[in-house]
Amino acid sequence: MxxxxxxxxxxxxxxxxxxxxxxxxxxxxxxxxxxxxxxxxxxxxxxxxxxxxxxxxxxxxxxxxxxxxxxxxxxxxxxxxxxxxxxxxxxxGTARIMLVKRSSSDVDWNGKEFINLARPVAVAMGTQVMINAVESAAAVSDQGGKTDDQNLRKLIQNRVDLMAGYEFDLKDLIEKNYPALVTMIPQPLVETxxxxxxxxxxxxxxxxxxxxxxxxxxxxxxxxxxxxxxxxxxxxxxxxxxxx
Structure with a gap:
């Protein structure tokens, strides 16, 4: 061989x-x-x-x-x-793209469509699979942030309604820096x-x-x-x- x-x-x-x-x-x-x-x-x-x-x-x-x-x-x-x-x-292997919202927000994702979404969804610059996933779900993507941490800060500042990222990347970051401020929606946006x-x-x-x-x-x-x-x-x- x-x-x-x-x-x-x-x-x-x-x-x-x-x-x-x-x-x-x-x-x-x-x-x-x-x-x-x-x-x-x-x-x-x-x-x-x-x-x-x-x-x-x-x-x-x-x-x-x-x-x-x-x-x-x-x-x-x-x-x-x-x-x-x-x-x-x-x-x-697989990687799940997850959505994160402010803990106080009523914005949601039910696996098929967004609920109460009024602002864009933040995604890391250049992450083409993630951008495609957000836009395929009929949402506007905000690609200004380079990292998940920048996009989480943007979310907390109420500049976007949601941010998208890979599950493994987000879990530790949220638990370490933003445990009470943001919540990961259980339903993945997409599994790639x-x-x-x-x-x-x-x-x-x-x-x-x-x-x-x-x-x-x-x-x-x-x-x-x-x-x-x-x-x-x-x-x-x-x-x-x-x-x-």
Whole structure:
């Protein structure tokens, strides 16, 4: 079986990927388990995410770890499929985009539509999947803030009605800094699956191997011990999710 190279974002995306390869994220742990079981060497390199994508497009890198199946990434990579649809059962993991409101607010989200929403929803600048999720739900996104903390402050200041962020990023931040001021709405805005996606060049040469590797991800994923953000002793970088 062929060995291959795979890139991750060079910014921490805790607990999913971590550029400190001696302290890997959950998706890296799944990759390690699969590679070990199959007797394959996977060389993981941490790159700026845009360079990771361009290296995948050019074939300099064979795969990316933690890519979302969106139109942009479909142009340059191959995802596991079931029929004509991406196969979520063979993803590396999922991340839930959650909404946060002021504790005193009557704004809500019931899983299908917003209730009493009058102002925009704050999202971190450049987080394309999150922006798409908010706007697909017929809300206006405010993309002025670079971090979750900036957007939580904007929420507390009554400049927006809600803010959106990844569940793992938000939990510790809210508990540490804003426990009485804001509340996370239990119903997720969207649950996004993230994948090992191969470059089109690599997949054209090794399509059978790709299927074997994806199938092993599905078999191993739930048996690999997972880690939470508190295991890493570092701050997640929310903008690491840009273009995923």
């Amino acid at each position: 062929p060995s291959f190279t795979a890139c991750i974002d060079d910014r921490p995306w805790i607990p999913y990927t971590n550029p400190n390869l001696r302290n890997p994220g959950n998706m890296q742990l799944v990759m390690d388990s699969v590679a070990s079981d199959l007797g394959v060497t996977v060389e993981v390199v941490a790159l700026p995410w845009k360079r990771c994508l361009e290296s995948l497009r050019s074939g300099k890198i064979d795969a990316m770890i933690g890519g979302a199946d969106v139109p942009f990434t479909r142009e340059l990579a191959v995802f596991p499929k079931h029929g004509n649809e991406v196969d979520t059962n063979r993803s590396l 699956h993230y994948y090992l996606a191969f470059s089109k060049q690599f997949h054209s040469r090794h399509s059978q191997f790709a299927e074997i590797f994806w199938n092993k991800i599905a078999a191993d994923r739930n048996s690999v011990p997972s880690r939470t953000g508190t295991n890493f002793n570092q701050t997640p970088i929310i903008s690491a999710s840009a273009l995923r």
